[in-house]
Amino acid sequence: MLLPETVALLELRQAVRAWTATYAPGREVAVALSGGADSLALTAAAVAEVPSVDALIVDHRLQDGSADVARTAADQALALGCRSATVLPVHVAPGGSLEAAARVARYRALDDARGRVPVLLGHTLDDQAETVLLGLARGSGGRSIQGMAAHDHPWGRPFLGSRRAVTEAACADLGITPWSDPHNDNPEFTRVRLRHEALPLLEDILGGGVAEALARTAAQLREDGEVLDTRSTAVLENVTVDGEVGVDTLALEPVALRRRVLRAWLLQGGAKSLTDKQLRTIDALVTDWRGQGGVAVGGGTPEARLVVTRRRGSLVLGFEDRRRV
Template sequence: MAAPGGDRVRPLPQTPAALELRHAVRDWLGRYAPNGVVAVGLSGGADSLALTAAAVAEAEVVDALIVDHALQAGSQAVAAAAADIALGLGCRSARVLTVEVTGEGGLEAAARSARYAALDAARGGLPVLLGHTLDDQAETVLLGLARGSGARSIRGMADFADPWGRPLLGVRRAATRELCADLSLTPHEDPHNASPEFTRVRLRTEVLPLLERVLGGGVAPALARTAEQLREDGAVLDELAEKLLNAASDAGSLSIETLATAPVALRRRAIRSWLLAAGAKALTDKHLRAVDALVTNWRGQGGVAVGGAKPGTRLVAKREHGKLTLAFTPH
């Protein structure tokens, strides 16, 4: 579905929630989309509705993209209603993208993959704003902490990771609901967001409230600040690791001597980038430590298989003649 809008922009009231969201979106646009032309991923929930309203107020042009996962009865009507609201708010266009949710990793992961793929295909080169809030960031940090995969897994979501923009990472979820109330909008309540079978839902409804009570409040903002600090530190380390990777690279292999003399934080980052560039997927801390041991704790051990190989093969990192090498081997 696609329809023109934009000639009936709905003005926002001068309420605290409206001002907070407008400021957040304005700041994001100034840094990442100064031409003011963006798309918004709209689910019909409070966060994305409020984001859409603020984006229309601050951006030059907003196109709404609504993904229908077709997982629940009536999802088509929900998507159509969200498109109508988007046009009423003043979006230039509103398109419903129906997807098929399949794949490994559980329903939540499969739906996420389908959603992002659909948004990427439909965005027409525009950045896509997503309604993730400070509360979502706190949940993401806790999930990463539970994985135990180091600083990278707990630095949360970036405010811009091309093409995905997240202007509301400093805004609490309560503010998006307040803006919807200010605009007399009734957000869609996705039943999946209240289902305890999903880990993120239990974090939201059980773990974070418990931490707030035990630690005396302020937990979600503290987690979000931690993520921001780690992203800042990580950007510097990634840049230094890229220089190390370039220095160690030799026709697709890596020099053991160059890697061995580097600090561990840089060496493992360089190894990670090298593996990803070769097609590795779903890298874990265990994979990285095992490959790193080929450099720093060599005892004649065999190669290390990592995920991402072609069907019927394995992607294996080995130590050979003073170098780290990668090869696809029969499985």
């Protein structure tokens, strides 16, 4: 399909061209297609810039008629020139956050279906700004407000520098009617309220440019974080012996490096869902040792919890029988 050379489409094509040149030169890609404006515009731009594009459409089966929506998206993908369009029905686990459960099911299905090719996602600068605000509210440090990465294997996000209005304009230029997900207007979801209430209010109060400023902040923090992560990897190798962390050597490092080292060590040992409070408490075992007990972290089993303790000048990560607690 020959695309019209409109301002919106040229911007999005250039974004895909730059992404593929950096992360997937000469390779085929898959596109995660929901049928919304962002993913439809991404599909069109990808077909124009990449020799082979496959569309993957996840049907969460959370709404009546979802199968029809998925089928329509598949037809649109083929009309745009995709090599194939595959609908992936998923089961969203009940309980807890519906948003989180749907996201887990979606990414698992995409990963299973992609083969060896990267999957392009239609996240825009607006999505990035919302993600930064959500991370800021969690208060988990710089890592939580780094936002989404342009490349996080196997996921690719070429549109993080483009506004949602551009993808909507691109669909209008193509004469395509995007699907409007009712969930995107449901105020029960935190991200929806950020999108429709918080960000417009911030734009009004601060005189505009808030979304772009949040996205720039995320990019700067990600660049800084990459440097610190690289340095912390070297420190971790230096302070670790037989899986244990030498306290005296680690205590000499600046706090920004020290906590990154601890985080990396814990993740290597099977810890999950680490919180800032846990990292600070474990850091106190290094710098403020007063004989305190171990610190439990996520990643244990029903029978035993995963605990960090200090023994003979080293931090040790191991399992502790829950019946002893």
